[in-house]
Amino acid sequence: MEGKEEDVKEGASKFPERQPIGTSAQTDKDYKEPPPAPLFEPGELQSWSFWRAGIAEFIATFLFLYITLLTVMGVSRAPNKCASVGIQGIAWAFGGMIFALVYCTAGISGGHINPAVTFGLFLARRLSLTRALFYIVMQCLGAICGAGVVKGFQKTQYEMVGGGANVVNDGYSIRDGLGAEIVGTFVLVYTVFSATDAKRNARDSHVPLLAPLPIGFAVFLVHLATIPITGTGINPARSLGAAIIYNKDHAWDDQWIFWVGPFIGAALAAVYHLIVIRAIPFKSRA
Template sequence: MAENKEEDVRLGANKFTEKQPLGTAAQTDKDYKEPPPAPLAPNKCASVGIQGIAWAFGGMIFALVYCTAGISGGHINPAVTFGLFLARKLSLTRALFYIVMQCLGAICGAGVVKGYMTGPYQDLKGGANFVNHGYTKGSGLGAEIIGTFVLVYTVFSATDAKRNARDSHVPILAPLPIGFAVFLVHLATIPITGTGINPARSLGAAIIYNRDHAWDDHWIFWVGPFIGAALAAVYHQIVIRAIPFKSSRAC
């Protein structure tokens, strides 16, 4: 009897075969339709976008500052060096030496990128900074000033000995807020200028690419960051550092 029942089940399964299509095509008798599945990206970098670029810059700055902070202070950026010089954190000779080395490093880095990624390098115009269409030079300059102010002020705040003494119970890894500030500034200013905030980075890309548009707005990426760094230094040293500790007195 058991064998006969198993035979009947097999015959029934074969008799009524599944002809209904699977997936979204099976919804012909429903009163709604699911959207089709999103296509896969045509290449590995197509879905990176502004956010991915911002994370790349912020993460790399975090790593570089962490690795070089114990050697040179982890400046990396002439605007940061200039701001710290104005705050009398380093001498003029050391500041000039740092800026020259930062520019040479940026030129070498841009050359390596061009050598290894010839096709994408040309398509992306060498990564050179310029004011994008739809924005004025004034908008680009303002974006560079504000973006660099945020970065340099974060550097001052994260490395302030007075704050460390006051908030010693709050552990802080200085490269982390600095890298996160770079990430946020890139999110805001990539559509405007491609985000400079580092004159050495802009100079290296312009020299290696060396096309007209790379030099058209180049002055913005020196003047803007240096103004932003100067404002951050003045604000931190005169306004913030001028606030004394609150001392409690016994009645």
């Protein structure tokens, strides 16, 4: 037994835990909380990095709508589910595109590609109001252009399958749709906060490299759960772009759900992360 105890001690010395467990994991000795972003930062408007970040958000949202709407159209036009990728394929298209696009744009704009994500990060003071508004405008424009290109290439098919517009499906109530959007967006934005947490990045160098993976996977899982209810919005730009290009009355009837729900979900995720997970208000008092 004594020999085994020595082996355990030697192994513990050679292979220490990278991340301490318990109270020791909460030490702030090697980490300093970054200051909150200013509410207004007019100087950003004179910076090329500001404008290229907006362009990156536009292109990313454009590509996101283009690929995902084509996938939705392919499934809708198939004679049966077995002849297409089905709901699982749609979910993979949305999650996979987010994974790829966040990976490509994270170092330029942060890879938001979603007004709800931008709103949540703004509430956490990760970016200024100036940048947040610019991102949201560019995301919406990118979504409109992406849906427009899909319709331009395949107008007849686009009209036949509803243009990928989000609506509350038959058999579900407005409350069901709103709840699905709130909880679904909470899952997404909570994952974004966890995957991009500055303290985790400082402690674990692999976290920034892996951040796009859990974010894309969260989008995939939420789509599996909520496609039957609302077609899954959780992204106001995606819902707006499809509604504007499709432009039929029923596509506008429930449009408010795909703005109110995601923004409530994003706000709840921001509050939960800041107060419960990070306890930042309590640290400030201390």
